[in-house]
Amino acid sequence: MSTSNEHFWWQRGVIYQIYPRSFMDSNGDGIGDLQGVINRLDYLSITLGVDAIWLSPFYPSPMADFGYDVSDYTNVAPVFGDLETFDQLVLHAHQRGLKIIIDFVPNHSSDQHPWFQNSRSSRHNPQRDWYVWADPKPDGSPPNNWLSVFGGSAWEWDQTTNQYYLHSFLKEQPDLNWRNPQVKDAMFAALRFWLDRDVDGFRIDVTHFIMKDPALRDNPLKPTADRTMHKSLGEYDSQIHIHDQGHPDVHRIYRELRLLLDEYSLDQPRVSIGEIHIFDWDKWASYYGSNLDELHMPFNFQLLGVEWQAQKVRKIVDSLEAVLPPGAWPNYVLGNHDETRLASRLGPLGARLAAMLLLTLRGTPTLYYGDEIGMTDVHIPPKKQQDPWGKRVPGLGRDGCRTPMQWDASTLAGFTPPGTQRTWLPVAENFQQVNVEIQLHQPGSLLNLYRKLLAYRKIAPALQIGNYYPIDGVHEDCFAFRRYHPGHPPLIVVLNFSAQDLTLELSEHGIGYIVISTNLDREEKVDLPGLHLRKMEGLMIEVDR
């Protein structure tokens, strides 16, 4: 039986994702920055009570994809600050016990990166092979049928050297050739650079993309009925992506990357979390490594696209528990900078239920900034759109979930210093009602529900590291489970997904005491043989059996 000491911070803790452009602007240019994050560390560590922050990219970048097009892997973009500010951020975060996870973007660099500039300058340049170049077909068309996630062919013709280069995303994001050992060495050197600056881990962008079929074979076409689970990707979804990503030797790279992290983990455990949009459970789980020697956690995105029904959600949780290799650690994600916001997907009551689900399941939760106050997607008029994906494929833009954090009811929601004229994306119109300051003063607010759940999770080993046992036969609209860690009070979590009140029979769990309800305060002893739940209510109950 495991004891609490055997668990690492990234297993016990809660991760909070910050999109640096949108969290806090300290200098009045309308764009968030690292100093802004430093200024809000007390909010994160004390007011909210999370344990780690993951920062989306802050590296120098032409910002074609807002930082996911990196032109220098070992520096900070002036718009976000500089290396000294970054060091200060790490220092101040660590003083508060907050860990820092940064984004690592290995699949592609910016086309402005000197590596690519060299590579494209001549077929004989020593860095030519750092990217994926190929000849056209005899008729001049691209080497194969691979598509860019952001629309159109994944190949761009380069006139200087008369070859195509591969870009799985924008043409401004050429794919690096990880089969070239020099690329791997250069990218691992970048990891060391940040580990030496004391970061606690990496979120790895499109982890599975870095190895492709060396023969560059065409992808097979997908039967129309068989679509991606979480979001329609348009034309991209018409293929089975077996050759343009996830070639089996991808695992060799992550085994090496893990060794590197292990080398740095002797006195300070570091973590690797992979962004992996793979919805086949076994394939997904393979990224833990056959001996748990690859990623610490592949992000689990299955809850992002699930139909919000009790049994469907339960099925995901049970499938995850069943597929995890022995000793592997689960995790759950309910929002990020690429997805429709949680409160927009589920509505206000659904967002409350989701908060309880996320923070009571077994596994590391990742929260997306602003979801704790129920920020909703903002409609951005075409003229103000920023996201290149949305500009290329109407309807797939991600600006709506990236708007400035709503701190208070002052002009521009307290996101910028007073006097700032505009922000890079518009502030949501609802900021006067939906903001941190107001919700802190409302006992029943979503923010206060998150704070309660986080505070309870911090002191409850059953939630942090306890086992998960689904409870059968409660009601088809209910997802109920038990969390237990030896020596600590067992808990049951009962979530009513329906729009009706329900009365449930849970007598086998003995006497219960409600510690948190997703609705109004309801801390009371309850009758488990006749447990009453209001519509869409979730309860966390300490039980004696």
Ligand code: NOJ
């Ligand atoms: C996944 C990131 O989450 C997304 O924002 C980005 O556009 C692509 N990877 C390309 O780097």
